Amino acid sequence: MSMKRPNVFRGYAALICAALLAPGSPAAAFDAPARIEQNLSLNAQCGLRAFVHNLNGGLASARVIPLVSGSSAQTQAAGGASYFNGATSNIFSAVTAANLQANCGLADVTNLVQQGAAGAYAAAASISLTFEATRTSNGDRYAYRAEISGAAATTVTVSQTLVNAAPTVTLGPPSGPNSSGDYTVVATLSENSSDFTAASLTLTNATATMSGSGSSYTIVLTPVTDGAVNASVQKGAFTDSGGLGNWFASNTLSFSNTVEKTQKVIAQFMQTRANQLISSQPDLTGFLSGSDTGALNMTVTEGGGAFGFASAPDKGNGVWARLSGSWSHESDRKTSYAFGVIGSHVNLSPDLLVGGMIEFDFLGQKEGATRVDGNGWLIGPYFVARSPAHPLFFEGRFLYGQTKNDISPLGTYSDSFETQRLLTQFKVTGEIAQGRTTWMPSLQLSYTTDTQRAYTDGLGNFIPEQGFELTQAELGLDVRHEVLLPRSRGRLELTGGLSFVGSSAKGSGYASLVVPEYAGGRGKVKAGANYTLPNGAVLVMDVYNDGIGAAGYESYGAQFGFNLMF
Incomplete structure (x- = not known):
């Protein structure tokens, strides 16, 4: 018995010594028996990393790291301090905005707050790195966090949270x-x-x-x-x-705007030509009234002029011709128009004749570098009739034609385009003589269309079809009064007139924007004098005012001319 008790005491003592002498694990504040790690790529060059592990006394860090070998991105730790084998390591510098902005695809780094390792690992409870920055890949603003937190149930968080998406x-x-x-x-x-x-x-x-x-x-x-x-x-x-x-x-x-510029020039060109075509139509009533004679005249106005030639119908075959032209120059805009017609008719009775005519015209316009001109023709029948009981005359025509045109909308290249057109006109004229004064009331209705065909210009642009349509109704009253000149071989005639012109214009296609649909009217007044020389030549002077009652339109001037009758 005395031998066994000392052995028992020696056993307890050995266990106690073994316990005291055996190497022990540190009492870690972070609870990470296995490595906990989170990563976030900022761009191809660098990222955020946070990790913790109760290994060799403790490892923990929140840092910016390069992702590829040879990257210029620097490894930087939160607060410039990490845990390595349980102790604080300052081998890496603190995180800087300069490193993030230069290498990590970030801009405008703000609110940079960092808490690194401090003291012994056993006493640590948090390591963190937070900041806001704009990603250069998309401009969005994010809040970034790399954090190790908690003495028990330690968590590791590396995240980015959208703060504001960049507007687009x-x-x-x-x-x-x-x-x-x-x-x-x-x-x-x-x-x-x-x-x-x-x-x-x-x-x-x-x-x-x-x-x-x-x-x-x-x-x-x-x-x-x-x-x-x-x-x-x-x-x-x-x-x-x-x-x-x-x-x-x-x-x-x-x-x-080349296509629209081209269409606008063409639309304005067709509008001008339609107005010129109607105003240039020859008067046919004189074929029955007897007032039609051959003539040659020249007129000069401010900024332009006009001329006209007319031949009386041949007594054998009724062939007649007209030729007229006008030109104007205003600022850098130049316009010239020439019109010609040849016709022939037969008298079916003293009060009725029918015939046919072919018309030719040319219009040229130039404004700055823009130029457009065109030649065209129209052909069709006409008639003139007289009331047997009253001095009342009727005339009408129906014409169809085409044009060929050249355009340089910008002054740098030229193209060609074609149009087809239609003209119809009807006129009623009366003649009332009272002594040396003659009154001539009249009503004229005109309708014309001009349609540009689609084409592809020299730049490869498709120029769509467009058209212009003009309807006019003119109600007028002209007067002539012969003045007696004693002891004079010449003859003086005073003239005057007033008229109301109602018109309706509209375009199709792009021309509807250039020439908005319009319906309105205007008044015209004129006065003048004709002096007939003994040889039959006539000196002409007229003054006129056109556009009365029309907003935004007024035309006035004086004309001086010379007519040679034959």
């Missing part, structure tokens, strides 16, 4: 142009902005005005010159309500 803008397709040549574009923003203005636009060959608010704006673009127009919104041109700018430029609008 899309420019819709242009519509137009309108009659003023302007184009309309709708700009749609991804979120509201209060500083999106016309100054936010980058423009080539255009000016802009803008209206709208919030996320939708209407932009009106006015080309400065003919040709290509470009419009876009560059990076950083506006901000959202949070002050974040658009990171990406918008889509770029690129269009040319």
Whole structure:
């Protein structure tokens, strides 16, 4: 018995010594018996990493790390301190905004807060790194966090949270142009902005005005010159309500007003030609009234002039001809028009004749670098009739034709296009003689169309079909009064007249924008004198005022002419 008790005491003592002498694990504050690690890629060069492990006394760090060998990104630790084997290590510097911005695809790094390792690992409870930055890949603003937290049930978090998405803008397709040549574009923003203005636009060959608010704006673009127009919104041109700018430029609008410019020139050209064609139509009533004779005249007005030639119908075959022309020069706009007609008719009775005519005309217009001219023809029948019981005359014609035209809309290239046209006209004229005074009431109805056929220009642009239509009704009263001149071999005649012209004009296709549908009227008055010389030549003087009662239109002047009758 005495031998066994000392052995028991020696056993307890050995266990106690073994326990005291055996190497023990540290009492770690972070609870990470296995490695806990989270990573976040910032770009292809660097990322965020946070890890903790109760290994060799304790390892823990929140840091910025390079992701590829040879990267210029620096490894930087939160607060410049990490845990290594349970102790604080300062081998890496603290995280800097400069490193993040230079190497990690971030911009405008702010609110950088970092808490690194401090003291012994056994006493640590948190390591963290937080900041805000804008990603250069998309301009969005994020809050970043790399954190190790908790003495028990330790968690490791590496995250990015969207703070504000960068605004974007899309420019819709242009519509137009309108009659003023302007184009309309709708700009749609991804979120509201209060500083999106016309100054936010980058423009080539255009000016802009803008209206709208919030996320939708209407932009009106006015080309400065003919040709290509470009419009876009560059990076950083506006901000959202949070002050974040658009990171990406918008889509770029690129269009040319060459097609519209060409169509506008053609539409105005057809309008001018239609008016000239109606006003140049020969009077046919004289074939029955007996007032038709051959004549040659010349007229000069301010900024232009006109001439005319007429042959009386041949007594054998009724062949007759007319030739007239006019020209004008106003500022840098020049216009010239020439008209000719040859006709022939037969008298079916003393009060009725029928015949046919073929007309030719030329119109040339030049304004600045723009030039357009065209030759055309019309052919068709006509008639003149007289009331047997009253001095009342009727005339009418129906003509169809085509034109061939050359155009240089910008002055840099030329193209050709064709049109087809129609003209119909009906006129009633009366003649009332009262002594040396003759009254001549009249009513004339005219209708003409000119349709441009579609074609492809020299730049490869498709020029669509368009047309112009003009209807006119003119109610007039002219008067002639012969003045007796004692002891004179010449003859003096005073003339005058007034008329009302009602007209309706409209276009089709693009011409409907250039020549908006219109219906209205205007008044004309004229006065003058004709002096017939003994040899039959006539000196003519007229003054006129056209456009009475018409808003935006007025024409007045004086004409001096010389007519040689034969």
